[in-house]
Amino acid sequence: MTATSTCRAPQRPAGVGAAEVLPAGRPWPLGASRRDGGLNLALWAPDATGAWLCVFDDAGRTEQACWRLQACTDGVWHGWLPLDAEASLVYGWRVDGPWDPARGHRHNPARVLLDPHAHEVVGAYAGDLERSLGHLDIDPSCLDPQDNADVALKARVRPQARVPAPMGSGPRVARPLHAWSDTVLCEVHLKGASRLHPDVPAELQGTYRGLSHPALLAHWRRLGVTTLSLLPLHARADEARLQRLGLSNYWGYSSIGFLAPEPRYASQPEQALDEVVAMVDELHAGGLEVVLDVVFNHSAETDEAGPTLSLRGLANRGYYRLDPARPSHYLNWTGCGNCLDLSQPRVLQLVLDSLRHWVQVIGVDGFRFDLAPILGRRADGVFDPHHAFFAAVLADPVLAGVKLIAEPWDLGPGGYQLGSFPPGWAEWNDQFRDTMRSWWLRGAGDRGVFVHRFAASSTQFHHSGRAPAASVNFITAHDGFTLRDLVSYDHKHNHLNGEHNRDGHHHNSSWNCGVEGPTVRADVLALRADLQRALLASLLLSQGTPMLLAGDELGHSQHGNNNAYCQDNPTTWLNWTGADAPLGSFVARLLTLRRAVPALRQPRWLRGTPDADGLVDVCWWHPQGRPLHDADWSDRHDRALGIWLCAPPAAEAGEDDDTPDGVLLLVNPDAQPREFRLPDGAWHAVLCSAVASDTDPAAGGVEPCPPLLKVPARCLQVLSTPATARRLARWPAWAHFSNVS
Structure with missing residues (x-):
């Protein structure tokens, strides 16, 4: 293996045998797939000069063998490995090629890389953070020759008999299929929902199976929610900065395995795939749809100083949008250090493969796309509602019938695109949020603006055959104050995040009702309760699709933290024992009224x-x-x-x-x-x-x-x-x- 660099090229790690060559196999499908009594392997790395399949022990710590792929077709390296149907395999990739950050190349064969099409991830990005960098920490222009095989993320192929049955097969529960006009979304963090629930067994609290426990199912049914919108479940890698502070990316917006479920949410990490499938089936049996928040706008590899975990070491110039003036740096239209480039066909293919996998194998009923304008940007960066991504999703027979929800803004040029997505899509309507907050809490707005938002924002959505349901109305979401905090704080209190309270939104249209934070004053508490109910009534009785933030019906507070993305603790875990029972009953009453009276959901x-x-x-x-x-x-x-x-x-x-x-x-x-x-x-x-x-x-x-x-x-x-x-x-x-x- 060699690397083009002024620095010393890495050598094969000690103990790994001579590189045998695998038979050619096929260049499709990408990833690892069983065929002809073995495993077909295909990896997109168009600028690479060589690719090696590295096999590890079950724990993913010890590299046991390494085989070179001899065939490369259209930038896809491919091979075939004999593998018994009852056998499993833990593997990673080494890719050789130019190391030239100034031209956008970041190949480093000393780095074991995660297959982007992995269905299961072994290991975690933690501990020896420096060895996950592709470059020297003191000189980002120079590759690091130190091997990271023992700490790298790996993929697991499970025995054929343990592959979950696809949706539509006999063992699986049928989808509830709620019409858009009947849909009531509830945004839920999987771990936070059950972590403190007293009726969920301790071993299931905060897990996939905890979310679908009968105690939580009964709660969702009583409320009248039809669809759980889950924060990201893709396998993730927490930012090194957060790990050094003892924190994590709790919300999950740091994806690295787009086809793999996050192992930390499983009661047993190696059972993550089984448990997420069982969770979806149990939610379906309870009449609930599952919408998954997906992050295809950026990856956990962050900026040019970030780790080399997968995409960066395979095809840095292909997966990411690089800064034309400085190709060693990334365009940062996401605020997370990088952004994926879906104008590249192979990147688009990865996204579509991921979506189909989560629908067909895991069984979800739709997706909420984080920073969705990124997905529709052409090669020149301009957002295009006729982009190949939108055409491909709507034309795909697997994806055409699922719920599609866009977060319609990013940090790129012309980044605010509310109402610009094509027919078949719904969109988070932040203007509904801002209008209703200002109306009730700030005494702002006239009848015209209130009615416009109440009637589903026709200026934005009444075109191209789109229905009122395209407006996903919300007062609160994971990003921002909870409902209780919205009426309890004038200012954000994010000090625990380690950023000196600089992070999070500065303008919240909130009102503390005269006292900042907790109080025992009866008049203030009564006013806060009145305002919460008025805001909920405005949300749940308006035209369009309502979205409730899980915990708002319980009176959950985050103590004024409006950016609790890194707080995996009781700040964000729902406090069931301290629930505001009358408020929950009021929400249930509102949603019963909405279901019973068609005039409220036309x-x-x-x-x-x-x-x-x-x-x-x-x-x-x-x-x-x-x-x-x-x-x-x-x-x-x-x-x-x-x-x-x-x-x-x-x-x-x-x-x-x-x-x-x-x-x-x-x-x-x-x-x-x-x-x-x-x-x-x-x-x-x-x-x-x-x-x-x-x-x-x-x-x-x-x-x-x-x-x-x-x-x-x-x-x-x-x-x-x-x-x-x-x-x-x-x-x-x-x-x-x-x-x-």
């Missing part, structure tokens, strides 16, 4: 004009008792409004009442109560965000509301027509919440 855009049957789907109502006029929309001194929604009734077994569903949402963001003159007819109160307990009679009643109704301060109140009230009373989950008959 699959078509609101029009405000009669349809073919003469039904008007929405009327925007002034508290004085009339429809809103032109000047009313921009009046910042009077922001209260009513939203009168109608839709055909939901089809129910035995339902003989075809009266349209009608609800009236009364929104009072002011600090004082406000009187509303109601539209003509009988209206019944079914929900009030100012009511703390679901057993309080003020939450609903059998008597019609008076024509002039006083709505409490900072409150969203829901009224219904008598027919809708009767339908609600027949919903089992609603009966104990309301005495409407």
Whole structure:
């Protein structure tokens, strides 16, 4: 092995025998795949001058053999290794070629590299961090000849009989397949959800099987969530900086194995693949879809000073976008040191292979794509909604039917792309978040901006046949304050992150209600509770697709940390024993209302004009008792409004009442109560965000509301027509919440 460098080239490690040559095999599929009584191996390394398959003991510590691949086709090195169907194999790659960072080449045969198509990862990037660098720590331009075989990440091929059955086969549970208009997302960190749950056995807490434990399934079902949106589960490598501080990339946005599940979430690391498959099946059996957050915009190899773990040592110039002015450096449109280049066909292939694997083998139902504009950038860096990535996903028979959600921004040129993704995609709508926070907590915004976001942001999404569900509405997410902290802190408190509180968002549109952080003042606590309920009601009753942050329904606090990405501890683990039970009941009540009343989740855009049957789907109502006029929309001194929604009734077994569903949402963001003159007819109160307990009679009643109704301060109140009230009373989950008959 040789390397083009002014530094000494690394030599073959002692104890490894002469390099035997493997038969040619085939250049497809990439990775390791069983064929003809053996293992076909294919690795994309187009600038390499040689590639070696290195085999290790089961623990991945001792290199036992090394074989040279003799064949290279179109930049793919390939070979075939005899392997019994009942045998497993732990392996890594060594790749030789030019070491010339100034031209973007970073080959170093002293580095054992992880196969990008590994289905299972052995080992962890930890401990001897310096030996995972491809270069000398004191001189990044010079390669490091020190061998790292014992500490490098490896791939495992399992016995053929232990490969999970694919989705659609007999043993697997069928997908729930919730329609977009019925979907309610809940963003969940797999470990944090069960780590402190008292009913989950200790050995399962914080694991794949912990998330699907019956205690958690019962919680999701009670809430009315349909789809869990899980933070990344790809095998990851925590940044060296965090490890030196005793921290980790808890959120998981440091992927290195795009087809492999993270071993740390398994009760037994070598069982990670089995456990993640079992988790998905158990969630499906409980009626829950699984959407996986995926990070294809960058890798854990970070910037030019980062480690050489896989892609960098295989095809640095192919996988990554390099700085044209300094090819030894990376374009950093992600804020994480590098960004992958999906304008390269082989990089696109890796992404598609990963997506198909997680759908077919592991069984997930969709994906949320982190910093998604990166995926649609052409070779010149311009975002293109017609990019090959979008075309390939929508044309793929495996991927065409799954849920696709974009985080529609990155740090590249023209990085904010909300509403620009093609049909078939939904997008995180941060403008909904900002509007609702400012509306309730900062007294900002007029009726026009509130209604625009409530009605699913038509300016951004009503084009190209896209539906209201394309707007994924949220108030809080993993990145930022929790709901409890949003009403408890004016300022972020991220000191534990080791960055002197410089990290995290500086503008949160939060309000501490008069006291920063915890307090025993009853008036402050009552105000915070009212605001949390008003924000939740705005989220879960708006048009579009709502996304709840797991823990918000429990009143979980991160003590003002709005960037808890590295806090793998009780800061982020959900505190079930200290849960705010009335708040959880309120969320369940909101979602029962959303399911029961089709007007609250309409699959078509609101029009405000009669349809073919003469039904008007929405009327925007002034508290004085009339429809809103032109000047009313921009009046910042009077922001209260009513939203009168109608839709055909939901089809129910035995339902003989075809009266349209009608609800009236009364929104009072002011600090004082406000009187509303109601539209003509009988209206019944079914929900009030100012009511703390679901057993309080003020939450609903059998008597019609008076024509002039006083709505409490900072409150969203829901009224219904008598027919809708009767339908609600027949919903089992609603009966104990309301005495409407």
